[in-house]
Amino acid sequence: MLLIPTSSSSSSSSSSSSLLPQSFFNSNSYSSNHHSLFLPNLRYPILHGSRKLKNLRLRANFWESIRSGFVKDNNTTQLVEPPSTIEEDTEPLVPVEFTLVERTLQDGLIEEIIFSSGGEIDVYDLQGLCDKVGWPRRPLSKLAAALKNSYMVATLHSVMKSDSDSSEGDNGQKKKLIGMARATSDHAFNATIWDVLVDPEYQGQGLGKALVEKLVRALLQRDIANISLFADSQVVDFYQNLGFEADPEGIKGMFWYPK
Amino acid sequence: MLLGGTISTPPASLRDEDLKSRGFLLRRTAEGLNLDQLNSVFVAVGFPRRDTAKIEVALEHTDALLWVEYEKTQRPVAFARATGDGVFNAIIWDVVVDPSFQSCGLGKAVMERLIEDLQAKGICNIALYSEPRVLGFYRPLGFVSDPDGIRGMVFIRKQRNKK
Numbered sequence: 500m501l502l503i504p505t506s507s508s509s510s511s512s513s514s515s516s517s518l519l520p521q522s523f524f525n526s527n528s529y530s531s532n533h534h535s536l537f538l539p540n541l542r543y544p545i546l547h548g549s550r551k552l553k554n555l556r557l558r559a560n561f562w563e564s565i566r567s568g569f570v571k572d573n574n575t576t577q578l579v580e581p582p583s584t585i586e587e588d589t590e591p592l593v594p595v596e597f598t599l600v601e602r603t604l605q606d607g608l609i610e611e612i613i614f615s616s617g618g619e620i621d622v623y624d625l626q627g628l629c630d631k632v633g634w635p636r637r638p639l640s641k642l643a644a645a646l647k648n649s650y651m652v653a654t655l656h657s658v659m660k661s662d663s664d665s666s667e668g669d670n671g672q673k674k675k676l677i678g679m680a681r682a683t684s685d686h687a688f689n690a691t692i693w694d695v696l697v698d699p700e701y702q703g704q705g706l707g708k709a710l711v712e713k714l715v716r717a718l719l720q721r722d723i724a725n726i727s728l729f730a731d732s733q734v735v736d737f738y739q740n741l742g743f744e745a746d747p748e749g750i751k752g753m754f755w756y757p758k
Numbered sequence: 759m760l761l762g763g764t765i766s767t768p769p770a771s772l773r774d775e776d777l778k779s780r781g782f783l784l785r786r787t788a789e790g791l792n793l794d795q796l797n798s799v800f801v802a803v804g805f806p807r808r809d810t811a812k813i814e815v816a817l818e819h820t821d822a823l824l825w826v827e828y829e830k831t832q833r834p835v836a837f838a839r840a841t842g843d844g845v846f847n848a849i850i851w852d853v854v855v856d857p858s859f860q861s862c863g864l865g866k867a868v869m870e871r872l873i874e875d876l877q878a879k880g881i882c883n884i885a886l887y888s889e890p891r892v893l894g895f896y897r898p899l900g901f902v903s904d905p906d907g908i909r910g911m912v913f914i915r916k917q918r919n920k921k
Contacts, residue, residue, distance in 0.1 A: 637846070685820055728910075744913075752909060753888050754901065
C-alpha cells in the first residue's frame, strides 16, 4: 500500500479517490432556483501583493528550470533564461477569497461555496475531511506544520444561510470545509501541489477542477514558472484536462524507496 | 576456485574523510556559496542562466541543501537542494556536478547525504523529476520511477501570440 499523500488519494486500497473527475457543473445534480458561477465577491476583495507583480508572465522554457541532471558539455554556447515577457494578462487576478458558486437549495437555504487562498484552515476540519476521503491518519501536529510550511493553501468552504439572512460575514452561519489543495514552493522557481481533496458529498460538480485551476492561476500570478504535481494513475486525466502534462519531454517523477 | 581478472562493481560511497582527503569540502548551508559561481555550474551542465537574486530567494526557502566546495579554488563543484513542507514531502531540485568533476562520485555523495538529512528531519516522501538520460544515476540511489502508476506532471502554459 502506497502511503504517500500525493495529489489525490494516497491509499491504493481505498475504493474512492478523493477526487472524482467528473463533468463540470452538472446543473441537474441539484435542484436550485438559480446559481451563479465564479462570482468575484466584491464585498471583500482582498488582493495580494500579486498586484505588484504587474501581470508579469515568464516564457522561460519550463523544463529547463526543473532539470535534475548533469551532462558533459564541452561547447561554449550558453542558455540564457529569456527575459520575462511582460504582456497584458487578460485573465483577472485571483482574489484571495471569492464566491465560486451560490445556489438556492430546495428548503430555501442559500449555499455559497467560497474559494480562499488565504490559508485559513482549521486543522481538525482538515483531518475530518481527510478521514472522509479515506486517507490514512496523519498526526495533527504534523498536519499543522505542513500547512504552515506550505507556500499556498487553497480551501473550499460551504456556507449555508437562510434566504432572509442578508447580513454579511459568517455570524452564526454554518461554514464547512469541503475542499483543499496546497502547494509548497521555493518562492522563486518551482511549486509542487499536494493533497488535493474534495468532500465526497461535493464531488462531481467541478469543484475540484475549480480548486486546482484557481490555485494554479494564483501561483502563476506570483511569478512561479514551474508548477508540478504527482498524480495517481486514476486522476492523470483530470489533471491533463487542467493543463498538466505527464512526463513532459520524457522527464519522470521518481520516489525514494516508496512503500 | 578463485577467478582472476577484475570484476566491475559500482564504486563504494565516498565517506566524508574520502572527500576531505581529495580536497572536497562538504557544505550544508548557503553560507559562503558564491551564487555567480553556482550559476556557472548550472550553465555548464545546460541549465539556463538564472537571475542570482531569484536564486537567493529560492535558497532562502529551501528545506535542505548540500554543496561541495573544491578547496583549491574555493568554488562550488557539486550541488543539490530540496524543498517541501518540512514534515511529509520533499522534492529534490538542481542536482548538478561541474563537468570537470563528474564521474568521481561527487553527485552520489551529495545525493546520499541530502537524503540522509531529509530523513533525519522525519521526511519520508522524497521525490524528484529526472530527465530520461539520468534515470540510471538515480535508480542505484534508491529512486523508483512511477511507483504504483503515479505520474509526475507539469503545468504547461500556452504561449500567447502577440498581435
